[in-house]
Amino acid sequence: MKEENPEHQNGDPSASSSSSSSSSSSSSSSSTARSPEFLTETKDQSSSTSREKCRSQHTVAMKEDNLEYPSNGSSSSSTAQDLKLLTETEEPSSTCKEHSQDAIAMKEDGPEDHNDDSASLSTAQDLELPTETQEQMCRSHEAVGKRRPLKMKAGSYYIPHMRKLKGEDAHFICEREQVVGVADGVGGWAKLGIDAGEYARELMSRAEQAVRASPEGCVDPFQVLATAHARTNALGASTACIMALKDQYIHTVNIGDSGFLVVRDNAVLHHSPAQQSGFNTPYQLQNSGGETPNDAEIKSIGVEPGDIIVAATDGVFDNLFDREVVRLIKSGLALNLSAERIANLIADEAQRNSFRRMKETPFSIACRKAGKRRKGGKKDDITVVVMCIIEADD
Numbered sequence: 001m002k003e004e005n006p007e008h009q010n011g012d013p014s015a016s017s018s019s020s021s022s023s024s025s026s027s028s029s030s031s032t033a034r035s036p037e038f039l040t041e042t043k044d045q046s047s048s049t050s051r052e053k054c055r056s057q058h059t060v061a062m063k064e065d066n067l068e069y070p071s072n073g074s075s076s077s078s079t080a081q082d083l084k085l086l087t088e089t090e091e092p093s094s095t096c097k098e099h100s101q102d103a104i105a106m107k108e109d110g111p112e113d114h115n116d117d118s119a120s121l122s123t124a125q126d127l128e129l130p131t132e133t134q135e136q137m138c139r140s141h142e143a144v145g146k147r148r149p150l151k152m153k154a155g156s157y158y159i160p161h162m163r164k165l166k167g168e169d170a171h172f173i174c175e176r177e178q179v180v181g182v183a184d185g186v187g188g189w190a191k192l193g194i195d196a197g198e199y200a201r202e203l204m205s206r207a208e209q210a211v212r213a214s215p216e217g218c219v220d221p222f223q224v225l226a227t228a229h230a231r232t233n234a235l236g237a238s239t240a241c242i243m244a245l246k247d248q249y250i251h252t253v254n255i256g257d258s259g260f261l262v263v264r265d266n267a268v269l270h271h272s273p274a275q276q277s278g279f280n281t282p283y284q285l286q287n288s289g290g291e292t293p294n295d296a297e298i299k300s301i302g303v304e305p306g307d308i309i310v311a312a313t314d315g316v317f318d319n320l321f322d323r324e325v326v327r328l329i330k331s332g333l334a335l336n337l338s339a340e341r342i343a344n345l346i347a348d349e350a351q352r353n354s355f356r357r358m359k360e361t362p363f364s365i366a367c368r369k370a371g372k373r374r375k376g377g378k379k380d381d382i383t384v385v386v387m388c389i390i391e392a393d394d
Contacts, residue, residue: 149392150305152245154180155340157347159315159382167381168197169313170204170238174211177219178245180385181207184258184313186237186284199236199286206231207242219244221253226293229285237286240296241272241311245389250303255296256282260311261322262301266330268322270301274314279370282314307389308333308342315382316346318363319353329386343384350384353377 154175160167168185183204185196206228211219221242228240239256252260252272259272275283275297283291303309308329310316316325328349332342353361354377363378 150245150248150303150389151392152178152309152387152389153339154385154387155338155343156180156383156385157340157343158384159347159351161379161381164197164381166195166197166201168195168200169315169381169383170197170200171311171383171385172204172208173385174208177211177214179211179219179221179224179242180311180387181224181240181242182258182311182313182383182385183238183240184256184315184381184383186239186282186286189236194235196236196238199232199234200238202234203228203232203238203240203285207240211244217246219246221251222293222296222298225253225255225296229287229293232285232287234287237284237290239282239284239313243309243311243387245303245387248302248304249300250309251300253293253296253298255291255293256284257314257317258312259317260309261325262303263308263310263326263329264304264306266326268326269307271322272297272299274317279366303389305389305391309387309389310343310346311385311387312346313381313383315354315378315380316350316384318366318380319350319361319377319382320346321362324349339386339388343386346386347382347384350377350382354379354382 154173156171156173158167158169158171160169168187169183170185171180171182173180181204183200185198185200187196189196189199207224210224210227214220214224221244224244225240225242239258241252241254241256241258241260243250243252243260245251250262254260254272255275257274257276259274261271262269275295277283283295285291285293310325310329325346328345329342332345337345353359357376359376361375361377364375367374
């Protein structure tokens, strides 16, 4: 292999802002930005907001000394083969009540950093939707109250960077709670001798613990992220995206340039925008300074059976256009592949493009828009979680 282009190297943390190819799956939003017309609002929220915590008689207070995360750096608790269909759809607890949000104490300011493992994609992706999309969304909105309960079948695939032992990405899948999360550690911390992958792994482990400690049917992705951020002690920084399926909506919280796609009828219904303070400088969480969960984008999107949701780190979105992801999903479905196998297809194609020095990619387009002349993909950690939305069994 030739040396990477200098632009692929990790950045300087002072600027601002899980080892071979392996598959994994684990049993593990209202928007702060203006939502497109076709995005539907969360149902039955009444006077509570997306950031309100749910509590019930079964709520157990999470204590710091009971929260542990794997020493091997992995947030996964099972392999993809262990994934199985849920046989029941969990209804929201009737005892969910409004609960004031605990203040998250900010710690002392630490080094800010610049992530050269992340690229600006919000202007690089081909996000134009086909003309029939509005009609599809209207149909979806009208039918949302008539459909049977939904569930998701999820599978994941992870390819760490060839030069990193464990890589700097992390993810989890909580099948019972119907929640997934992905995170990408900011590589620039390596220049300070710090493995940002440790921060990403602990963040996702804390998030999984917060999901499991939530009252049944009351998982709030924003509160999960806020709790995980407050309880993560490792040095470093990370982007994060957490998604929960509930009441025929996918509720999301996303900060940085990890993100997700919602695909319906072989077209992209929604692509979460990358949050960046500058080229290659995504919003990022850390245990001192940096952005906070309050800076994250929060959305709730109506979904229906047959929808495919792809949550991934920028190692995917820097190397694959939306149309390429849709093509791979279509091929996987035609072959009746599982969610994990479709995730595998996407990850492998993203890795191949990262090695192609003359191929036009979202990353190369973003570079040119930033005044940098180059082509080709970007070598990076690659994490893909695929969620297939289906009707729940009776």
